[in-house]
Amino acid sequence: MQPQNDTAPILEMRGISKTFPGVKALSHVDLTVYAGEIHALMGENGAGKSTLMKILSGAYRADSGGEIRINGKPVHIDGPLSAKTLGIAVIYQELSLSPNLTVAENIYLGREPSVGGQVDRASMKAGCRDVLERLGAHFGPTTLVQDLSIAERQMVEIARAVHANARILVMDEPTTTLSSRETDKLFGLIRSLRADGLAIIYISHRMAEVYELSDRCSVLRDGSYVGTLLRQDLSAEALVRMMVGRDISNFYKKEHDAHGSRGKVLLSVKNVADGRRVKGCSFDLHEGEVLGLAGLVGSGRTELARLIYGGDQRTSGTIELEGKRIDPTKPIDAVNSGLVYLTEDRKGQGLFLDMTVQENINLGVVGRDAKAGFLDLGKARERALAAIKALSIRVAGPNVQVGSLSGGNQQKVLISRLLETKPRVLILDEPTRGVDIGAKSEIYRIINDLVKSGVGIIVISSELPEVVGIADRVLVMREGEIVGEVGGTSGVAITQENIIAYATGVAHTIAPAA
Amino acid sequence: MVNEAQTGAIAESDKAAANRKMLIQQIIRTLGMLPILILLGIGFQLMSGRFFSPNNISIVTQQAAINTVLACGMTAVILTGGIDLSVGSILAASAMVAVLGSLIPDAGMLGIPFALGIGLLFGLINGALVAFVRLPPFISTLGSLTAVRGVARLLGGDTTVFNSSLPFAFIGNGSIFHIPWLVIIAFLSVIATWLILRRTVLGVHIYATGGNENAARLAGIKVWAVYLFVYGFSGLMAGLGGAMSAARLFAANGTQLGQSYELDAIAAVILGGTSFVGGVGSVWGTLIGALIIAVLSNGLVLVGVSDIWQYIIKGLVIIVAVALDRFRSSGSART
Incomplete structure (x- = not known):
């Protein structure tokens, strides 16, 4: 289904800027989304996709000067609650469910129906059953969320959004932790939501998904809006050029001896x-x-x-x-x-986000470099500077906190730490x-x-x-x-x-x- | 599409402004609670007219000394995301042992190593409970808070023990170059703690364990050794505090001594900006936190505020100061 450009857009974001201490995360970004379309939002990590979506969902406030319109009417989103009442729902990468509660309790979280001050569990159950059925879920409303798989939990999140009558659904890399079968199922679900007239903003790094799913694709780079491509104009070359501002030839390099x-x-x-x-x-x-x-x-x-x-x-x-x-x-x-291992869970099992780049890089070898237990800070700085150069880690200096770096640079810091042990x-x-x-x-x-x-x-x-x-x-x-x-x-x-x-x-x- | 050169220029000026902002923030964060300490001092000087007299400064710093020593150990513990509720009780037991040891004929100085030893021992027991039995720090040290208090009373047969000719009384009452020994010891404790935290491998491991225990384990850090160390160190510092306390009073009492000292030590650490979930903080902040608490106690007495109101005001200042700090560095604060 093509976006109906003759109808008014459901969502218009105009001239949105956001400044954090030390960074200008967004600079005059525009985004137009129509009802009944799947609109992919692409860009490198740190391009500002998540920040833009957090402004839409009320988690952040935009700098003054921009404007957000929903169905043509200017709106003021000053918190998650006002976003919710405007029909905006976000499904984050880290799912925001309470695992110790049931599916129904999660779906109704914050909107529990009550009879005489008591939670009306019967009507909660009944109300969930419809939406779960519609989404094709294989679990009931009284299942505990902790007993569900990641894919099923995602479905609960979607059910919650649908149940709250969301008109704009934002999905932030929903397939990262899904198997391909689960992904297919999710795509089917997203398409049926589109057929119901929802606007879906889909953030992903995976080109294949964007081709398969999206009607249009907007690209951000370094906090600025680059442009929007229609489905028929999507190509890997065009997208990569828009995202990085240059061509990447030989994306996968097998330059070493393949034998x-x-x-x-x-x-x-x-x-x-x-x-x-x-x-x-x-x-x-x-x-x-x-x-x-x-x-x-x-x-x-x-x-x-x-x-x-x-x-x-x-x-x-x-x-x-x-x-x-x-x-x-x-x-x-x-x-x-x-023999060293790079964890798949960079933030949970790998890095020390509060510590500096230098401390993270040296963590595996501080003991070896130390004299009588005292740190050799000169050596540590040397190692950090060398690693920053060798792996082209983009950072102001070795004393910057790792938590403030983009995902790619964090990964390089973690790899550097492994390499220090030779x-x-x-x-x-x-x-x-x-x-x-x-x-x-x-x-x-x-x-x-x-x-x-x-x-x-x-x-x-x-x-x-x-x-x-x-x-x-x-x-x-x-x-x-x-x-x-x-x-x-x-x-x-x-x-x-x-x-x-x-x-x-x-x-x-x-x-x-x- | 926007002109590339133009966006570039905008980005540059934005970046410069942002960098300036970040620099200012960094300075504010490094100074921490120092401005509040100075403001309190000036305020009390204006109200009482004698806060900054050399005599009073000497009194304030001596009042802060024992809490500073306890808070040094507490800083290391809280940096790992733990808590040590038992330091007040350990201080009492150590002070008892110090006085009892000082009564040994011709070898009264042994009271000091005895106090340090028993503090270290109780601290290591706390550490073992956390590291090996894997009890939550709050629970294991809550247990020792009570149990060690009992031991302190047991040691003196539930009486106050005296030694009017305490051989190490100079620690509590003497001074060199007009600087009281108590203050010198407290300052050396801060320096030693800073050295451990910031200049040794162990220090890196303490911050790493507090910041991300899972990653620390996978990186090959002996997390159990870190826990054993920080609680042992906290116990040792409480032992030192016990010796200082005994030296000041020529006496020790297992029931009253050190009651709720752990709360003042925790307050000093938190005022100093150390994160309650671990991984972030510095012992210099703790020093300032301990001084703020001492200045408040002293200043409120100078101004003539009643005992009851002192409690209320101290509590409120702690809450407001930390709230201000969070507000100031919003986004990065995780107290």
Whole structure:
């Protein structure tokens, strides 16, 4: 369905600016959205998408001077409540449900019906049933939210918005944590909401989703509005050019020797299992090789990685690094023997957001550099400056708090910390999650440089184009087992189709290409 | 589309203004509560006319000394996201041991190491409960608050113990170059704490554990060692406070000594801008916080405010000061 440009837009944002101490986050941004359209909002991290949406949802106040109109009428959004009454609902990346309450309680949160001062649970249940049915949910109103999967929780959020008669629905990277089947289901749901006449603002980093879903796509860059493309004008080149202001050719660079798989064996994993989700996995990683680890969400990729670096305990299996048994039982054992792990949960498990760039980069080596327990601050600064330069981390100086950096730069800081320990093997779990396109291509460059120096890298990624683009060889996991190998000496071409065939169990063996 | 050069120029001037704003904010944050301390001092001087007399300054700093020492340990604990409610009780037990030790013929100085030792011991017990038994800090130190108070009473047979010829009485009453020993010890405690927090590997690990315990664990930091250290250190500081207290009074009483000292220490840390969830803060802020509390107590007496109103005013000042601080650095404050 095409936006009806002859009808009045449901939402107009004009000349919206927002200044934070130290940053101008938005500068005179415009956005026009029609009812019954899916409007993608794209831009690198830090381009201002989230800030713009937070202004729309009342979480932030815009600087004076701009104007927001809904159905042609100027409105004043001065808090989340006024946004809600105007029919604006936002589904954030971090879902905002109370896990200890039931589905119905969450849907009615803040609007509980009452009879004589008592919560009217019967009518809550009944009221939810309709909306849950309409969305095709397989759970009832009395289910506790903590018992639902992430995808189901998202559905509860959508149900809450629909139930509150939202007319404008903002979704901020809703598929980040979904499997592809769940994603398909979500897309179906979004389309049916569009058919009901809702305006959907869809924020995503994934181009494929934007092509598939959106009617129009607006792009922000560095806090400014760049332009809006109609569906028929969408192309990767045009979008990338608008987002980064330049062309990115060779987005995935495989500049290192692609025959790395024939080098010396660096890491040898034999029969590793945890008795639950990982069942007897064995593989080798070679010097100078990028080994992809693919599979659907829940196939056991991260779990296998955690067993290898000692984050969880193995019940069986051995791990050898350069011919020596290391069998780590704690992460620090692995680090000390030259194997490091980049967590997929950068903020929760990786970085110290209140600490400075310098402190974060040096965290793994402060002990080694110290003299009698006292820090060598000169050395630490040297290391930080060198890392900032080597990985082109965009930051004013080493004493800036990591929490104030963009996702891509935070990721580079975390990678720097791992590199300071001079590892031989890196396991990178979703290395480009929540990272903008510019930083993505720089992370690929870092991976290339590392394998050229003889390091072995395992990349776990849910983004198939990424795995296909950077890996020399890909192992595919399904239900805790390694079920297939593509690339390398297997003779099977590294393509998305082949990986998906293994990952979904459609194929058990694929004949090598002639 | 807007002219590129024009937007560039706008962005540059915006950036310069934003940078200036950030610099000013940074200065304000570094100064912390210092302006409030100075304003209080000036206010009391205007009202009483003798607040800034050398004699009174000496009294104020001595009043602040023991709380400063306790608050140094408390800073380390709160930086890890914990709390130590037992320091008042540990101080009482340590003071008892200090006086009892001082009664040993010809070796009365042993009272000091005894006090430090017992403080450290109780602190390590708190640390072990947090690190190994994994009790929430509030609960384990709430338990020791009560239990150690009992131990303090037990030590003197529930009486007040005296030593009129205390060999280390100079600590509580003497001075060098007109600076009281109590003040020197408190200041050295602040310096030592600062060194540990900001110049050692252990300090980095304390901030890291408080900022993100999960990440700290994954990064190979021995989180249990950090907990054991901070509670041990807090206990040691309480032991030092006990020795200082005994030296000042020539006596110790297990029932009354150190009652609710933990609350003043916590107040000093919070006034000093240390985040209650851990990871952010500095011991210099704590020093200023402890001085604000002492200035308030002293100044209100000078001005002649009744005991009851002193409580009310002190409580309100703490709330207002922290509220102001949050307002001032809104966005980044996480008290």
